[in-house]
Amino acid sequence: MQPETRPAARPTTQGKSQPEGKPKPPALPVSMLAALGIVYGDLGTSPLYTMQTVLETTGGTLSADAVLGLLSLIIWALIIVVALKYCLFVMAADNHGEGGILALTALVTGSKPEAEQPAPPAPARPSVSIRLLLTCGLFGGALLYGDGILTPSISVLSAVEGVGVATPALAHLVLPVAVVILLALFALQAVGTERIGRLFGPIMLLWFLVIGTFGAISLTRHPEVLWAIDPRHGMHFLIAHHWRSLAVLGGVFLALTGAEALYADMGHIGRLPIRLSWFVVVLPSLLLCYAGQSASLIGLAKLPSNPFYGIIPHDIFPIAIWPMVVLATCATVIASQAIITGVFSLTRQAIQLGWFPGLNIRQTSSEEYGQIYVPVVNWTMMVLTLAVTVGFGSSARLAGAYGMAVSTTMLLTTVLLYSYLRRVAHWPVAGALVIGGLFLAVDLAFFAANLLKIAEGGFIPLVLGAVVFLVMTSWRRGIAALRTVASEKILAPELFLQQIADGHVPRVPGTVVFLTRLRDPIPPVMVAHVEQFGALQQNVVTLTIKFEEVPRVPVAERISLKRHEGGVWHVIARYGFIEIPSLPTALAEASTMGCAIVPQEAIFIGARDEVVADRTGRGNGLPGWRRMLFGLMYRNAVHLVDRFDLPPDRYVQIGRQIAL
Template identity: 50%
Template sequence: MLPGALAALGIVFGDIGTSPLYTLQTVLTDTGTSDRATLLGSFSLLVWTMILVVAVKYAMVVMRADNKGEGGILALFSLVGGVFGKHWYSRGTLLSAAGLFGAALLYGDGAITPAISVLSAVEGIGVVTHSLDDYILPIATIILLGIFMVQPLGTARISRVFGPVMLLWFLCMGGLGAASLLGHPGVLVGLDPVFALRFLYEHGGRSLVILGAVFLSVTGAEALYADMSHVGRPSVRLALGLVVLPMLILSYAGQTAFLMSHPGVRDNPFFAAMPHALVLPMVILATFATIIASQAIITGAFTLTRQAIQLGWFPSLNIRQTSDAEYGQIYVSVVNWLLMVVTLLIALTFRSSDALSGAYGTAVSTTMLMTTLLIFDVMRARWAWPLWKALPVALFFGAIDLAFFVANLMKIGKGGYVPLLIGLFLYIVMTTWRRGTILLRAGLAPLGEGSEKLRQRLRDKTLTRTPGEAVFLSRYESALPPIVMRHAADFNCLPERVVALNVRFETVPRVAPEHRMTVKETGDGLWQINVRFGFVEVPNLYYVLSEAREKGCSVDLDKVVFVSGNDDVVKDLKRPKMFGPRRILFGFLYRNAVRASDRFTLPRERLIEVGHQVEI
């Protein structure tokens, strides 16, 4: 558990660990004052928000809802098994919309987190000397550009130092907070939640604005759940209780104590509270910490993309494994460069972490609300909790999430619309892709209706059999799927050995080897192979065929030819089944999706693509 806890500091807690760089400053800016009551109330709010949201909700409850060790909102979505129903108010539709929209919003968070984290770290230079203020944005831009540029190289080796660097960061952060706290230990009375409740009561309607700033302290909570498969649930909980939560509380307490002793200070309290000689070293360490936090977010976006592809909610993209030891180390080119462009645009548009704080939190607060909705269904359906037990828990967390959700909606005009627009666009992409693939399968299905006639021709030997063997990649669990029927109709022949290979991705992360595949000979030189992969597994069909050889399907891997479909999508002139713009979007996605040769690691020189027009 100890090595896992050390690794968790770098993989899981980067976002939360860098939140003290900007959170208290943002809270006080939104409050407008910094008197004793305000400081103690802000400190109390920050502490109890972290305890209730991070420690209680995510570490104790949500992390229990793992899918064979995998976490994240898509894994949670696969647990509830949501499918869109006929009506918008049906259970399946609501759960599906919650899961997909929550997942889509995480891409918005992935674009904003690197920008605000790096900007807040580099802005520490302004505490050393204001003569360098004009260089803060260019330096931050160069760092952000570098983070994305190194992604194709892989981060397996660099990630080994993530844990120790973040441990040093947490210890320094907590130590400096403790040093400031010694000068004003009375701040610890703010650990009483009464100060937080009184603070909210006294500020009335403005409390929602303040809560929007307080929420910045827990924006990385989703990472606890999404990345727990890398180190395991016990290691995440150990790191949280032993290092993360105590050091964060000390850091916020130290900043609060410093502001009480120096009420006229207007600089960032995180850097202003430390001795002048330590500011530049801490700026450098903070920059490394924010780079690690950004790396974790980017890697999380890659993982989320792969899960969405495997579950059938996203078109196939080229995914490259960058480590032979760590499964989670992958690279998705399209996601990386799009994230880079959006992140740089956000940084150059908002120009400072203070301005960017308005855009930050909207996506995560919405995702947290969606997570609560899904976890309630898991409590009832999976854990078999009675309603009297599940409902109070869901309502308690739901009330907290709803308060932060409404608070963050107040920031829409200040930039909160950015992650929401990104999330909405990706939600449309995912639902369009799913709907389009369903219509495509329905359009191909009639091609397999003449299977009995084809079998009769095979038995009567009236269909020419050509020498060799071919593996037909099929979407159907059938020995004569539509692609085989199409080939026979177009060429009036079939190879001597025909293997219909169906690949299906399950809603579990990994499939046990004994349940991986079934191999069946159906006569007349026809073989049917059904293979199953989990949604985090990388399929390799050569490995599948080598396993099939041991079960009697003697395919020559050096000579076999693969046949896959590559159809065109056109408008059904009589009864269009898809709204025009969505059909155009699906057609664009379908044409640019990774082909079978890339997704299943097949050689192009032995791949034949057969296609026709499908009306939708």
């Protein structure tokens, strides 16, 4: 038996080894422009509806003290949550350069895709703390689906409502126009957004420059609003309004929606470009815009239909509102595109980590890894988004449902951040408690404020998140039970290999590749093949595609192989949880390392299991309802081998029934 063979790292032209799976990052200015278009779309369009929602929670109070207090709350929310928490601390908790709550969960729990590992005879149950952290991460990720439904709706509605501000006679067209835009947005996902994506950065840069400039012009009316930088104004406002302060904080929180994108998109853009874009462009523009809106409100007798459009200097630019409506609509479409792409990426991560059933995923760009399309997710999101858009009818009503999912995700991220500081960064308890306690206090305040929105529609993202969480946990537990039951029927690898070596298994000419999830050299499908046909080909390869907990695996570390008795080769191809496996490339690489295989001549054999009810009564830890849900998902899932583009005339499936 030969030892496992793994190639050495390949040298670059400079003589240094480097990971080959990740492309060289673009220049910093280009990355910053990309960050504006991909990361800051949602956060950058929050001024369209935040101030309007906040003022409505106060009953339309427009006194100078009230406006100053509200502005102070928005300013410090942006500084504490976005600048301090996400930019400085959360983004430092990267999983090999990758971000997102699922990547953070894998980092702090050390969880791996269990579906690619053999089941031990007595699987160890994770500790209580690990199970709690897994629950936090999974539920936080599940809530992103709810956010992905509400963000396009409220963003597009708030932008198109500018038509009603410009010409009240056209206000009845706002909802139909918003529906048409949303339909077009989801329909274009199948085409891909590679070319359109190149325009996202410049458009968002123009958006931030325009709202910052108009905000600065409006600020000259009442420059005294700049005193809102003093946090005491916000504290006095909260104290004066007593219990109504919670409702106010629920509105203020809308200024933070989209902050989680800083962390989720870090792997595509990079930490430095995201941070620089925030401090150089986004934060100054947002502060000027909110300050300009506040200045335009002082002295008004009643609340305008949308304070955002009040920053436009009508005396200087009489018709500027129409270009502003067009620009706002473009910005909200970009914000919606960003959250949809984020949901697609989260779905792929969940599949690769073994928390979600296999789905059809299409790569829409040959250059940009993040440009993918998941048809089932896209059309489901479209139906639900249109339903809430028509159901609520306006951004003001929809604001009641918006924020619940995001505030919960932010709260759970703080819990995981504390665990990261202690488990991974090895901070002392005192330091981790100070940082975690500060962010937790702020997150709990916003979470409590958003709880008031549950009756107004905040239950929608929570229910959707709970459904997705149920799907994820049921899939994981079902795969574990399936693996355990299947392992009981596996012939000991040493015994089967000995039978081959002793000549008890007839050999016939040819090459066969057995596809398996297990790391054992003799998978059940190979034993079933021999039992069914009574012979085995002369050249045999068992191939395992294994997803690591890291985002990418360097090409130099991709393949490991071992030769067993009887000329059986076991090849393990390792991929990161955001990579797309290439089976032909893996086998070609194995052949260069000595594996006796010609991929173009091989017959590929995989297993297709069917879950049925266990009538023996022995039990497997799965309740009946969860077994039925898992069985439904398993029958309709795109299995691992279905994504390898195997030649149909040389691929054979062996079906088995497994009782759970």
